[in-house]
Amino acid sequence: MSKDPQFRFDVQGCKKVDQAMADALAKSAFVLQDEIREEQVIPRMDGTLSGEAFNVDVKTARRGYVTLNFNTPYARRLYFHPEYQFHKSPWVDSMGRKHDGNPNAQGEWMRHWLPGGKYQSRFAQIFNGVLNL
Numbered sequence: 001m002s003k004d005p006q007f008r009f010d011v012q013g014c015k016k017v018d019q020a021m022a023d024a025l026a027k028s029a030f031v032l033q034d035e036i037r038e039e040q041v042i043p044r045m046d047g048t049l050s051g052e053a054f055n056v057d058v059k060t061a062r063r064g065y066v067t068l069n070f071n072t073p074y075a076r077r078l079y080f081h082p083e084y085q086f087h088k089s090p091w092v093d094s095m096g097r098k099h100d101g102n103p104n105a106q107g108e109w110m111r112h113w114l115p116g117g118k119y120q121s122r123f124a125q126i127f128n129g130v131l132n133l
Contacts, residue, residue: 018062020131026058028127029066032113035122036068040102041109043078043086047100068110082107 033056036042042050053072060066070079078084087101112119 021064022061024127024130025064025066026056026061027130028123029056029058029061029068031126031130032123033068035126036110036113039104039112041104041106041112042070042102043084043105043107043109044102045087045099048072049075049078050102079107079109 033054037050037054042054044050049070049072053070053075055069055071057067057069078086084107086105086107087099088103088105089101090098091101092098111117113122114120
């Protein structure tokens with residue numbers, strides 16, 4: 001007669017794996033945020049939209065998701081109007097203030113990282129790299 005194999009569930013080990021996954025997810029989101037900035041697709045006037053208004057929310061990383069947000073009242077208007085002619089080089093406004101442009105500025109600037117976009121698999125690549133898979 002053979003003995004039934006024993007199975008022991010390692011709760012602490014599972015917690016460590018969960019934490020490692022959440023940490024990798026959060027780190028991946030910050031790496032993606034940097035890459036989006038480097039692509040210079042976000043319209044730029046004074047740098048607010050691509051600077052302090054571009055946030056990564058990692059509070060839900062333990063549940064398996066993070067969000068990238070643009071926290072300004074005008075972000076939605078700019079995002080959903082790709083017909084706008086965004087400044088792609090430095091310029092001076094009517095008050096004489098100098099502003100930088102972004103050479104690739106466009107509406108719907110996140111579309112390249114969404115399903116169907118040219119970088120749609122980039123987040124998975126970053127995540128796998130962070131986890132060393």
